[in-house]
Amino acid sequence: MSNALSTAGQRLTSELHRLTPSDPKMASQKMWAVVAGVGPGTGAQVARRFAKNYAVALLARNPANYEDLVKEINSTGGRAIGISTDCADKASVSAAFDQLKKEDGFNGNLAAAIYNVGGTFIRKPFLELTDEEFEMGWKTNGLGGAHFSRAVLPLLLETEKASAPYPPTLIFTSATAALRGGALFSSFATGKFAMRALSQSLAREFGPKGVHVVHAIIDGVIDIPRTKEWKFDAPDAKISPESIADSYWHVHTQPRTSFTYELDIRPYCEKW
């Protein structure tokens, strides 16, 4: 048998090992991933992808956003819980992690945390924005990202000291508005610029401690139910959430010798 085949065989064995439905005790020893901002698109696919290897905690304000997904994952060999959380509210984030820490099998073994909270996208003349609208960008992306980071970083630092298959990882889902403040987008752009500043600052502070911080710039329309009817001249013009999830998983598996901090993802036909 060739080396390549032999390697494939070894991979299968380890894959089977990972995927074998485990008894409850084993399941309770699984590592965890937390995904904040689970809706019908990126968050759900990221959750499905990370649920192949980890127990997953899904955070969303509205339980309707995670209930079906929790059932789906639990019924297909994975483990998931949902916790209603408003990431812009520090008390809500604290309560969510208090609940998670009491969860059977959660003992600080957090492998990955994904902040995928986007908030409502506001396009409006600056002088017509209400105070609440203007601050929404910051609260969702900057402040919420910081609340989430403060909750997960101590856990990720613990994981780093334990033996884990991959470096503990914190991923921020961002957008082109993190690089360019467009006219009429002052709310969203201030929030996404702040998210990028936060993630850079954390990458530089916690990278040397072994925590992998990633800023992912999603540039384009994502293929989700809400955008189903949006038509484009080119086929395949919408970003596949599965691909985003694959890229998130890929960066999660990078060893600490070789961390990617920032990557962009856009359809081949997107103008940029």
Add this chain to the structure above:
Amino acid sequence: MSNALSTAGQRLTSELHRLTPSDPKMASQKMWAVVAGVGPGTGAQVARRFAKNYAVALLARNPANYEDLVKEINSTGGRAIGISTDCADKASVSAAFDQLKKEDGFNGNLAAAIYNVGGTFIRKPFLELTDEEFEMGWKTNGLGGAHFSRAVLPLLLETEKASAPYPPTLIFTSATAALRGGALFSSFATGKFAMRALSQSLAREFGPKGVHVVHAIIDGVIDIPRTKEWKFDAPDAKISPESIADSYWHVHTQPRTSFTYELDIRPYCEKW
């Protein structure tokens, strides 16, 4: 007489015209500049520079920061008022502009507005920041900048419709932290990134309406009383506030055919 001499003569005439001590009525017809964040450094020099051409309103939380400067400008042929203002507090900003609008000679004729509020500079591990400390960067730079912009933009738009010697101008004093989120600087960097996003968004929305929005990246230690004892290997290692003021005045005088949106200013010996 050469053309050059003739030009110099014309310039002198117009300069004398501008500088002639005017009777109270004339003074009351002067255009205005507002400088928010007047302390011992950049703000004061910017105020002095713009006071050569305009009446100036100086905003600072602590009246001690502007009182002497108001006297100095008023006693040397200029006109200045001070208004105690906390730019992070929308009500305080509104009250300041209500007061300004009642000022004798202020009839919306705002030529320039400079947002020079920096806030306390925090260098601290992310997990040790208090909520208040983390949010200070945003409140001072992003939110405060927005409160100020909402107050001045309607006035600057009015000025644009009137005949003014230079396009109405809104300048933000920023920092290298607007481009790079350093370790331990998550508060300051999220604020300055947000300020850059805000200024870009405003430049793209209000530029086409004739308002000149500028983001100035001050990169280095400024030569002010507080930094007097800071020593460097190289001479002239500190940025002169007068030079910043000269550059602010220069961009203010650019015609609308030729707007600079972003410029950096740093000592020749600064590493960057």
Add this chain to the structure above:
Amino acid sequence: MSNALSTAGQRLTSELHRLTPSDPKMASQKMWAVVAGVGPGTGAQVARRFAKNYAVALLARNPANYEDLVKEINSTGGRAIGISTDCADKASVSAAFDQLKKEDGFNGNLAAAIYNVGGTFIRKPFLELTDEEFEMGWKTNGLGGAHFSRAVLPLLLETEKASAPYPPTLIFTSATAALRGGALFSSFATGKFAMRALSQSLAREFGPKGVHVVHAIIDGVIDIPRTKEWKFDAPDAKISPESIADSYWHVHTQPRTSFTYELDIRPYCEKW
């Protein structure tokens, strides 16, 4: 059997299909990857990784740089050829592709092309650079990258029209010097900036035609024989070439809905 297991089984089948030692005729129908700049580090690992799926053509000026690797790949179930090529010399690049096109089994079916030519790294005062030294950065990174791109793009466009498992991909190995022109690095930085310009321009022109162009910023010391003795305070301070290869393979597998144009890779402990 769970869905996950079923999926794993399907994957194994397709992996076995890909890896089964094929008869010469089948082998001749394999798709190809070209790697320019094969030495002891990134290039060799990229070649090994892509050789798991494709026949590989390895380009280097000095045959000593690829001979052992060609043998290794051919003796472990893969297929490789080496072609002595100076990428900065257009005639040499043309000759290399003429030779490749005559290769048994090569019929334009190019799946991926990686430009990994770095050239000698020069750190020298600007006024002391010889003409040749200054231009080396451009010739190696900008001009050589363009010669290579002109050779591979017509082939990649052909592949795009055929059915291929992944979008045809052109990857440039770049460096932090593509983003920052440091003192004493004018030669290297002009070359890497130009490489980034070239790759952006190609990404925007050929992306809409289905060709995936990637600019990878490798920021740090790579773990190769030449750097073996370089010591750092932190362990794992050198980038693993295997990880770079994994990330290159990952971006190659991205569907056209979800292209990454730019990603950085650096050790967790690198200052940036």
Add this chain to the structure above:
Amino acid sequence: MSNALSTAGQRLTSELHRLTPSDPKMASQKMWAVVAGVGPGTGAQVARRFAKNYAVALLARNPANYEDLVKEINSTGGRAIGISTDCADKASVSAAFDQLKKEDGFNGNLAAAIYNVGGTFIRKPFLELTDEEFEMGWKTNGLGGAHFSRAVLPLLLETEKASAPYPPTLIFTSATAALRGGALFSSFATGKFAMRALSQSLAREFGPKGVHVVHAIIDGVIDIPRTKEWKFDAPDAKISPESIADSYWHVHTQPRTSFTYELDIRPYCEKW
């Protein structure tokens, strides 16, 4: 008389001093500025502006581009010479500076050097570019900029040691293509990216030695005879060369405490 008037008086005196038609001997002691790339637009206005203070040497391939301007400046109280130079050709640049150095009154006292050579702007599919077309971007912007820099930097370093009113200055006229590699612009973008790399590298190497290096991003159509018929929806849609010249003069006058490295200039109505 107010302080302000007194200051105005002092300024007039010094301005008159500078502008007084001087006897030949005095003229021969004037400092010099060199402007490479003198045509009907930016270069000519920059030359006129710097000729108010300095003797100017105007470089262009075609003498027709500078002959009238040389006459104009010499007949209005200034001093100008023209030298036919191809900046992409090192020997031509060397010959030009050999000639300049023999000029009466030129004794190394170079105050400012402006590299304004743009070259023909090519918009063409990458695979249709001839070799010459592709390399033109580099030769004009990167290589030519380096030839020019090697000629002027030793002179500027000498000036720095002498007493000069302003720090010696080297300015590169660049474009948005220095920041963004657009589709079909691979030639121009590789050249402008390289120019930016070169200018950054020089700024970081020669800044600490007191030489001010500036990269000016001109973003938009310039108002010159060739663009006279170009119509836009908005009035004042073209950049005024006079304003560019004013900004170049402004940065030249910045003290070394307060150097601007990069600034952009664009019409208020430009999309960016």
